[in-house]
Amino acid sequence: MSFRPFTSESYAKADRPEAWRDVLADVGLQPVSGHSLFDGHATASHRHAAGVALTRMAAGSQSVGPLSQANEDIPIALIPVEDGMVLKSAGGHRIIPVGHLVLLPRNGDWSIAFQRDMRAIVLSVTSDALHGRHSGKPRLRDPRVVPPGGFADVFARLLDAAARALDTLSDAEWNSVAQSLVDLHLTLTHLVAVSSADVGSSATQAALLHRICQTIERQLGDADLVPARVAQAEGISERYLQKLFETVGDNFTHYVRERRLQHAWIDLSNPTEAHRSISEIAYAYGFSDSAHFSRAFRHRFGLPPREFRQQEAERATLQHGIAGQRGWPQEALAQLRAHQNPEARGRIACVGAEQKTTTERRHHHLPVDASRVHWGYFSRSLSPQIEIASGDTITIETLTQHASDAPDLMIKGDAGAEAVFGWTRDKKNVDRRGAGPMDASVFGRGAGEGFGVHICTGPVAVNGAQPGDVLEVRILDIVPRANRNPDRAGRVFGSSVAAWWGYHYNEFLGGPKPREVVTIYEIFDDAEMPHARALYSYRWEPQTDPFGVVHTTYDYPGVLVASTVKRRHAVLDGIRIPLRPHFGVIAVAPREVDFVDSVPPSYFGGNLDNWRLGKGATIYLPVSVPGALLSVGDPHAAQGDGELSGTAIECSMTGTFEVILHKKADLAGRPFADLSYPLIETETDWVLTGFSHPNYLAEFGAQGQSEVYTKSSLDLAMKDAFRKMRRFLMNVKGLSEDEAIALMSAAVDFGGTQVVDGNWGVHAILSKRLFQDAP
Structure with a gap:
């Protein structure tokens, strides 16, 4: 396959600029400054054919210019996907809006600055794509900005559609698309060149020759294609026709024969044309004598047509076999630099905190209350609830957003829970629930629209934390939040929902279809076998919130479920589910935008939903904003890998954490020195987190919080986990x-972490025992 994806997650930080330089070079570009990859994350979908390269790329703010290619005349075509692109040339500075297409000369004094993020589609066409065809290649001395409309709009729309489908096109389909892009690109370039007053009459001649060549392409199958007919069709003399070909060092007869042979070469090498005989292909391109065709083909390409076809068929079979084998990478990646093995955990555990004595370390407590939580989103703009120092410990109370599934068991009598879930006709104590609009103008669900659902306590600012540092969060203890109601004092309850976002939702066997089911559990913190038992379940029925909005599905968090639901008892009868207490959400604030949906996890942590994040585990998170802004939430009593139905057994809990800041300057030689993802450490294992899109906010830009929900897959998450584990090893x-x-x-054990969080997860588990005897 000619498709080649790129992600910076494959490379160590020091190797990323060079890897990104190679991506740009594939489409004739290069960075114009020393720092070509400012935020450390980049992705590109790249596809190539002979002389054609199409790339859809996303990276940090940067400037690019031409990679000098003196022998190439066909300009580069570029379309910005988002605003913020500035073209700098001899004509001055010009802001290029989305939807405009830019034709860029292969040489010259120009550059493009992507002021916020680089998000663009780039098409590079070189003379190799012409297969001997003359295009009357015009020279553009300066960049040309082509507004949308007419022919340019057709070309731009095809570019965008092709770039979106790069990974799904077969090789044969891509070759057809590539040839169409070449033809449209050349035509647009000629139109632009002819309309430019400073180019002169040579552009007019080039445009005429290009049109003649297009006429020849359409009539190659006509054995009677002669110069006089083409000249007459164009309204010029036959002598002038031949002079046009002389300007590019050719003549009409040779050019027609060359184009016929090139087309036959393409069809004979294409597996989808295997049903056509060699004679049939020869006749299709104007060769009336198959013996003459065979001689001409052998003289041009060195092999008779039959041997050439057999050779290409064997090559295609071999390539298909390699691509289908497990564990065989299609292309060797550049060898990454190897670092020495890290020191033992106990000797590297704490940078900065090592210099603090036990008496200097402080313990903090962050109780849960409506004023101390943010519901359904992360934000770099949130004011911290508390500031702590590296090495301090902190106890953080957290609530499950599913307490409202059984208010009498999980909210009533608990002052903290009542404050957070408080909602009457006149007031909602925590109004925003999600990263959506406050006026609920999308679906009308409520403020924040439920675009994000988790109740997060915090944020906690860490003194001295700056972008580039790493935050180590050790989970010292997890305690279930016992019922505060005198009628059920000390008992613990949780909820699990088989919801519309679950993996199972379109796979029901029996009716009604579809349906959502809530199961309520009691949690037993039994010393012999901590476990959960189901108390009852009920099917979701439309619930009306205190503001009068009817929720026909489980679409908005914290809607207090009425006691009139029809409860089913004796569910999961006799089954005890072992507890795996952990926090589904541990996050630092992302840097990209102010309000980020709490559901899809990413490089900043967030909704990881990995049950290994329990007592005794540690998570390392890359710091992106000053203070780090740590938040904790989404407590779980138990969960299986996959979280298939949509939730775990959600249960309010209190955690105690030790927080250690590792400064950027002191990271060398540490397991987290090159961290761009949440890294989990347990007593026995390293657990690396892979996602369908490791940084969806950077990859998709302004549309990231919706695009990620439509584009996630286990295949992409598995590839990311593999790349990160390869990099780690x-x-x-x-x-x-x-x-x-x-x-x-x-x-190494790879497993599906979750398939319900918008950005699906696969984890890779590396046992520390493997390296006990390593030098």
């Missing part, structure tokens, strides 16, 4: 790429 453990791949297959 090479850069932290010092293995070669071949060694890393061998070890992954033999000893």
